[in-house]
Amino acid sequence: MFLTRRQFLKTTAGTIAAIAIADKALALTALQPVIEVGNPLGEYPDRSWERVYHDQYRYDSSFSYICSPNDTHACRVRAFVRNGVVMRIEQNYDHQTYEDLYGNRGTFAWNPRMCLKGYTFHRRVYGPYRLKGPxxxxxxxxxxxxxxxxxxxxxxxxxxxxxxxxxxxxxxxxxxxxxxxxxxxxxxxxxxxxxxxxxxxxxxxxxxxxxxxxxxxxxxxxxxxxxxxxxx
Incomplete structure (x- = not known):
């Protein structure tokens, strides 16, 4: 069937008008309509991904120790353990609470006290090149x-x-x-x-x-x- 330019424009205009005034049931029924959500945190359809962040810093136990691998700073730090493995090491923020043998006590100004090597010391402990025997x-x-x-x-x-x-x-x-x-x-x-x-x-x-x-x-x-x- 051959359409003239005038006939094509009339047909196109009529189609556009029909779509504009059609009921929602007739318009784009193949697409799912947008859901209006008042509170995204309360209505978000899938939140399972949040467990990764919730559990990222979970730990079973912790212990403090003196980090003295090769210097004299003797930083008091805390290790956090999960499933029997040290997951991370952090500053303990308690240098003002203890004394040396001569009664010298630090102050809050000593906190934080830890270097980058101390932060990553557990990676050396569990590293593939660590010594596993004498x-x-x-x-x-x-x-x-x-x-x-x-x-x-x-x-x-x-x-x-x-x-x-x-x-x-x-x-x-x-x-x-x-x-x-x-x-x-x-x-x-x-x-x-x-x-x-x-x-x-x-x-x-x-x-x-x-x-x-x-x-x-x-x-x-x-x-x-x-x-x-x-x-x-």
């Missing part, structure tokens, strides 16, 4: 097995004391690690006890006051750094 340097283990010979320049090279980061690490059991630790302690105590030990310490540049305070005890030559909490 390890001993191969050269040091062989040195102990050989009776801890005098560390002359040649011996240091042989057992890789002078090659930091170039030796292999051996995974051992906790009992084995403890045994080698005890052997090392005994060797140090024997080597630096008595007058012979004091002479070695003087040769190594130790201050006379330090040597005098040891009173011949080689155990005083132990150098431990298990944590910085005491220094803090």
């Amino acid at each position: 390890m001993i340097r191969k050269g040091w283990k062989q040195w102990v097995d050989d009776g801890c010979p005098e560390l002359s320049p040649d011996v240091k090279i042989r057992y890789k004391f002078a090659n930091r980061g170039e030796d292999d690490m051996l995974r051992v059991s906790w009992d084995t690690a403890g045994m080698y630790l005890a052997k090392g302690q005994l060797k140090i105590a024997e080597r630096y006890s008595g007058e012979a030990g004091a002479r070695r310490l003087r040769e190594q540049g130790y201050a006379p006051e330090q040597i005098e305070a040891m009173k011949g005890g080689g155990t005083k030559a132990f150098h431990y750094r298990p944590g910085m909490a005491v220094l803090g």
